Amino acid sequence: MRAHLVRVDAVLVQAVIAAALSFAHLHDLAVAAGQDEWKAWAYPVSVDLLLVAAWRRLRSGGPKAAGWCWFLAALTASLGANIATTGLLDLGAVPAWLRILVAGWPAVAFLGGTLLAHTTHETAEESAPAAPEPTVTAPEPDQRPAVAPRPVPVPAALVTHARKVADEHHARTGSAIDTSTLRARLGVPAPLAEAIAAQL
Numbered sequence: 001m002r003a004h005l006v007r008v009d010a011v012l013v014q015a016v017i018a019a020a021l022s023f024a025h026l027h028d029l030a031v032a033a034g035q036d037e038w039k040a041w042a043y044p045v046s047v048d049l050l051l052v053a054a055w056r057r058l059r060s061g062g063p064k065a066a067g068w069c070w071f072l073a074a075l076t077a078s079l080g081a082n083i084a085t086t087g088l089l090d091l092g093a094v095p096a097w098l099r100i101l102v103a104g105w106p107a108v109a110f111l112g113g114t115l116l117a118h119t120t121h122e123t124a125e126e127s128a129p130a131a132p133e134p135t136v137t138a139p140e141p142d143q144r145p146a147v148a149p150r151p152v153p154v155p156a157a158l159v160t161h162a163r164k165v166a167d168e169h170h171a172r173t174g175s176a177i178d179t180s181t182l183r184a185r186l187g188v189p190a191p192l193a194e195a196i197a198a199q200l
Contacts (some may be wrong), residue, residue, distance in 0.1 A: 022078050023048070029081040032091035033102035043102070046109045047081075050074040053116045070112040077105065162186060162196045 026044035035043065051074040057067030085091065089098075165185050169177040177185075177200075183193030 019048070022082060025085045026078065026081040028085050028091065030102055032094045033099045034094075035102060043105065046106065047074050047077050050109050050112050050116075051078070053113055057116050066115060070116055073108065073112060158186075158188075159196060159199050163200060166200055 023044040026047055027040050030040040030043040050070055054067050054069075054071035054074060058064055058071065060067075084098075162182060165182065166177045169175075169181065169185075179190075179193050179197045182197055183190060186193065186196070188196070
């Protein structure tokens with residue numbers, strides 16, 4: 001147990017160090033590209049949030065194309081800043097194309113975050129299976145000699161519920177509900193369904 005905790009702590013420390021270094025590189029690149037004060041600090045936050053949103057999409061189990069697209073975009077921005085600040089780029093004379101990329105990043109991040117946040121819920125709703133209609137097994141025919149049917153007692157609460165079902169069916173289809181449909185919706189035997197239908 002103690003070894004497990006030590007291993008987890010080491011991973012967390014490594015993650016914090018890596019995040020802090022990447023955060024600082026993004027900030028330094030934003031400053032070099034002409035962004036100052038709070039705006040320079042907002043860039044690393046924007047990149048990291050887009051990475052997290054994309055990673056959540058990839059872990060959600062839904063369509064992954066958009067998740068991979070925005071994950072790679074944010075990862076490219078983060079890695080690009082890390083590499084650019086190693087001395088390969090003169091931060092005192094940032095080229096115009098890089099200034100344009102840095103200035104355009106907020107719009108890109110906003111678009112990616114919005115698409116990732118809103119399409120997840122819609123996709124989940126569209127892919128949710130419709131609730132199956134209840135199935136009622138028809139009873140086996142009675143082989144005993146026919147006798148005079150006795151009236152079936154129907155509880156008042158069941159009649160009230162059946163009226164609601166019948167009203168919903170009429171509102172949806174424009175026609176009165178038949179006995180077999182009423183029986184299937186209520187899940188009751190045929191004699192009880194007929195007795196209920198007679199009271200509607």
